[in-house]
Amino acid sequence: MSGSNKPRSRWRSGATIKDVAAxxxxxxxxxxxxxxxxxxxxxxxxxxxxxxxxxxxxRPNFSARSLAKARSFFIGLLYDNxxxxxxxxxxxxxxxxxxxxxxxxxxxxxxxxLQSVFSDxxxxxxxxxxxxxxxxxxxxxxxxxxxxxxRISPDLAHEKGLQITIDDRAAAARMVRYLIDLGHREIGxxxxxxxxxxxxxxxxxxxxxxxxxxxxxxxxxxxxxxFSYKSGLVAAEVILSKTDRPTAIFAxxxxxxxxxxxxxxxxxxxxxxxxxxxxxxxxxxASAVWPTLTTMRQPxxxxxxxxxxxLIAMINNVDAAExxxxxxxxxxxxxxxxxx
Amino acid sequence: MSGSNKPRSRWRSGATIKDVAAxxxxxxxxxxxxxxxxxxxxxxxxxxxxxxxxxxxxRPNFSARSLAKARSFFIGLLYDNxxxxxxxxxxxxxxxxxxxxxxxxxxxxxxxxLQSVFSDxxxxxxxxxxxxxxxxxxxxxxxxxxxxxxRISPDLAHEKGLQITIDDRAAAARMVRYLIDLGHREIGxxxxxxxxxxxxxxxxxxxxxxxxxxxxxxxxxxxxxxFSYKSGLVAAEVILSKTDRPTAIFAxxxxxxxxxxxxxxxxxxxxxxxxxxxxxxxxxxASAVWPTLTTMRQPxxxxxxxxxxxLIAMINNVDAAExxxxxxxxxxxxxxxxxx
DNA sequence: CTGTTAGCGCTTTCAC
DNA sequence: GTGAAAGCGCTAACAG
Numbered sequence: 001m002s003g004s005n006k007p008r009s010r011w012r013s014g015a016t017i018k019d020v021a022a023x024x025x026x027x028x029x030x031x032x033x034x035x036x037x038x039x040x041x042x043x044x045x046x047x048x049x050x051x052x053x054x055x056x057x058x059r060p061n062f063s064a065r066s067l068a069k070a071r072s073f074f075i076g077l078l079y080d081n082x083x084x085x086x087x088x089x090x091x092x093x094x095x096x097x098x099x100x101x102x103x104x105x106x107x108x109x110x111x112x113x114l115q116s117v118f119s120d121x122x123x124x125x126x127x128x129x130x131x132x133x134x135x136x137x138x139x140x141x142x143x144x145x146x147x148x149x150x151r152i153s154p155d156l157a158h159e160k161g162l163q164i165t166i167d168d169r170a171a172a173a174r175m176v177r178y179l180i181d182l183g184h185r186e187i188g189x190x191x192x193x194x195x196x197x198x199x200x201x202x203x204x205x206x207x208x209x210x211x212x213x214x215x216x217x218x219x220x221x222x223x224x225x226x227f228s229y230k231s232g233l234v235a236a237e238v239i240l241s242k243t244d245r246p247t248a249i250f251a252x253x254x255x256x257x258x259x260x261x262x263x264x265x266x267x268x269x270x271x272x273x274x275x276x277x278x279x280x281x282x283x284x285x286a287s288a289v290w291p292t293l294t295t296m297r298q299p300x301x302x303x304x305x306x307x308x309x310x311l312i313a314m315i316n317n318v319d320a321a322e323x324x325x326x327x328x329x330x331x332x333x334x335x336x337x338x339x340x
Numbered sequence: 341m342s343g344s345n346k347p348r349s350r351w352r353s354g355a356t357i358k359d360v361a362a363x364x365x366x367x368x369x370x371x372x373x374x375x376x377x378x379x380x381x382x383x384x385x386x387x388x389x390x391x392x393x394x395x396x397x398x399r400p401n402f403s404a405r406s407l408a409k410a411r412s413f414f415i416g417l418l419y420d421n422x423x424x425x426x427x428x429x430x431x432x433x434x435x436x437x438x439x440x441x442x443x444x445x446x447x448x449x450x451x452x453x454l455q456s457v458f459s460d461x462x463x464x465x466x467x468x469x470x471x472x473x474x475x476x477x478x479x480x481x482x483x484x485x486x487x488x489x490x491r492i493s494p495d496l497a498h499e500k501g502l503q504i505t506i507d508d509r510a511a512a513a514r515m516v517r518y519l520i521d522l523g524h525r526e527i528g529x530x531x532x533x534x535x536x537x538x539x540x541x542x543x544x545x546x547x548x549x550x551x552x553x554x555x556x557x558x559x560x561x562x563x564x565x566x567f568s569y570k571s572g573l574v575a576a577e578v579i580l581s582k583t584d585r586p587t588a589i590f591a592x593x594x595x596x597x598x599x600x601x602x603x604x605x606x607x608x609x610x611x612x613x614x615x616x617x618x619x620x621x622x623x624x625x626a627s628a629v630w631p632t633l634t635t636m637r638q639p640x641x642x643x644x645x646x647x648x649x650x651l652i653a654m655i656n657n658v659d660a661a662e663x664x665x666x667x668x669x670x671x672x673x674x675x676x677x678x679x680x
Numbered sequence: 681c682t683g684t685t686a687g688c689g690c691t692t693t694c695a696c
Numbered sequence: 697g698t699g700a701a702a703g704c705g706c707t708a709a710c711a712g
Contacts, residue, residue: 016705027683032707040681057484062462063406064705067688072403074446084624087431088424095449104446106414109435122402144397229628255628262630284424285628288569288595290602356689367699372691380697404689407704 015056024052035060075103075311076123078110078132078142083227083255085283086300090129090152093304101312110138125149125311131195148314150307155197162310163326164303168198171296171331172205175250175278178333180213182340184248184276188221190235190260192252196227202252202280221246225256232259240267240275247276248339254279254286257293261338272340282334291337299329355396364392375400413443415651416463418450418472418482423567423595425623426640430469430492433644441652450478465489465651471535488654490647495537502650503666504643508538511636511671512545515590515618518673520553522680524588524616528561530575530600532592536567542592542620561586565596572596576603580615587616588679594619594626597633601678612680622674631677639669 017035021028026045033041034049041049052058066072075098079087095105106123110132126142126149133139133151139161142149150162179187189206192199203222210217223238225231232251236259239249251257257279261271269275271291279286282297306327357375361368366385373381374389381389392398406412415438419427435445446463450472466482466489473479473491479501482489490502519527529546532539543562550557563578565571572591576599579589591597597619601611609615611631619626622637646667 017707018705028705029684029707030682033682036707042681045682059462059485061407061705063403063412064688065707066403067401067407067690068705068707070688084424084428087428091427091447092449095447099449104448106444106446107431107435108444109432109439122399145399258628262628265630285625288598288625289629290605357691358689368690369692369699370697373698376691382697385697401689404704405691407706408689408691410704 015058017058017060019056020049020052020058023056024048071315072122072124073103074106074123075308076106076108076126077129078108078126078138079129080110080132083253083283085254085285086281087129089283089300090304093301094127094308097305097308098312103308103312110135123147124315127307127311128152128154130154130198131193134195134197148311150311152303152307153196153198155200162307162314164307164310164329165326166298166303166329166331168201169205169208171298172202172250172280173209174205174331174333175280175296176206176209177213178335179248179250179276179278179339180209180215182248182276184246185215186218186221186244186246186248187215188218188223188239188246188249190223190225190232190239190249190251190256192256193226194224199227199252206250218246225252227253227255229255229259232256233263236260236263240264240269245275249275249277251277251279254281254283254293254295257295257338258285258289261289261291261293271338276339278339286334286336294336294339295334297332297334299331303329355398357398357400359396360389360392360398363396364388411655412462412464414446414463415443415648416446416448416466417469418448418466418478419469420450420472423593423621423623425594425625426621427469429623429640430644433641434467434648437645437648438652443648443652450475463487464655467647467651468492468494470494470538471533474535474537488651490651492643492647493536493538495540502647502654504647504650504669505666506638506643506669506671508541509545509548511638512542512590512620513549514545514671514673515620515636516546516549517553519588519590519616519618519679520549520555522588522616524586525555526558526561526584526586526588527555528558528563528579528586528589530563530565530572530579530589530591530596532596533566534564539567539592546590558586565592567593567595569595569599572599573603576600580604580607580609585615589615589617591617591619594621594623594633594635597635597678598625598629601629601631601633611678616679618679626674626676634676634679635674637672637674639671643669 017028017031020031024031026049030041030045031049034046077094098105125147128149128151130153133154150164152164153166154163176187189203191203207217221239223235225235232255235256239245240263249260251260257277260277264271264275271277279293279295282295286293286295357368357371360371364371366389370381370385371389374386417434438445465487468489468491470493474495490504492504493506494503516527529543531543547557561579563575565575572595575596579585580603589600591600597617600617604611604615611617619633619635622635626633626635
């Protein structure tokens, strides 16, 4: 940190609630009531106050309000290297939803393993994105914080804390059924990162439907990936370099599906003519590659909105916090050009 | 908002600085000094205090500290639909850098046009991402806030406020020289969104080098894009559907370059055999498509770190704020598979 | 419907 | 090197 800490000799203006009260000829308390939209205030009084607020360009002091209300009006967002598309989509939803209730988002980068959570922030609630939502150290740290929290697409069910999920298994099952309906019999599968519950669920959905359809799963067509583009490249090569190969590959996310398409091209295979490729999530990349990817759209934005909503409800209403109402979102099959 | 607002009957723990002081047998003031790492305190005292802090699991109240210090320790980040890759990269840098000085980032979504900036947050400084950094209403609103701000890759030079830029013109020039060195003579260009200065600069760099090399610019090979994948698809079609076409296309960002590759494929052209395509930014998509894109890497993370650094310096030191030291970052040509 | 009093938890200032 | 008093700007709780 640099030098002397003398603050604000020119920053920050300074009209306080007292100034507004004086200008409007009322008490600070009345100003406070107007600002907090309490319905009791007379219309006339309200207007006087609002005028004074405008004249003085008054902006309430967040810290003072927080201190008095014993609330920070901040929600912490714990993340750790999600794909760019995922986090940016999530942020859009969460920021918009928080704004309505005057909540702001504070970002905390949480490389799992490091338990350096919340060095000193005081937030009213916390949202944990995968895979942080499954890091036990982080969860413990958040619980010690004593604030409500929401876990997004978590793996293990954990006593407290609300969970916002999608039914990964059902969604994966739907995708495999789609492939079978298309006439595919030999279907390859690229698994997701083993540190995420979604990976197991998606695989389970895949296997369930294959079994259901009486189709044997060729274990050498099921390979480990890690949700990254690179890992998809490797996995696809393993599957496609065999003399016999599947007619379709279901990758556990879009990045790996995109990589599979690229690998297919490299090996001289046309998509979808020679090989059908499908992904999961419907992140940006799904519409960016060529051919565009058939995938399972995860309603990330809606999930973010729900997370913020529920969190605010829990912050306001302790009862709600006692009996969290987990919610599960449904995915939508988005058919594009990579399947046939 | 839901129901009654009775707070924290079970959330929030509660050890205050007084409790710590009592436990350590010192005054609150001494605890404060220890916590703020003021060097005056005796080692013995310091240790007593630290032990009490640990025992009580004390975490300082951010709001109280902010109120007393007249500082929020929050930095606002104003954004408006940047590409996912851009914002997520920027966030990584900014969050990490802020952490070192106990600053946190608060996100504000600022659809330009709407001047709904900072409904009520009080931040110590503001970072404006493009294109918000060029929205005059937003700039005015931020100036009225009375806090220092940094603009990232801004268009018009504006009196106050620090600017973190790259030399778009020079970078674009370098890319065009690279293409010429590769033997290309007929080079197409897809412009960026006209609301961003970077677009004009990149085009200027393109034209300068073409002129420098004595190569005429075919105006029908220069078409308008808007930085989106879709706009790139359209632009590329315009250029490539002619009977004669350029041997190389320089798109003003990666999304449009990726779209150009896709469009080329659709038209039966091989990249780079039949057509060289290059982009700008080196965002995620550049390594995600096939063939991977040759592009100009913009050091987004470093720029984010610099922005936070400078902002904190300005917050702490008014003198620094008087004479902002703008900084310009250099880009790096990343050669991949889409050029030849 | 509006005002008064007190205090949130911390830090500043000034003593000692 | 440490402590006591006062106050940051706001709102809860109570009066009236």
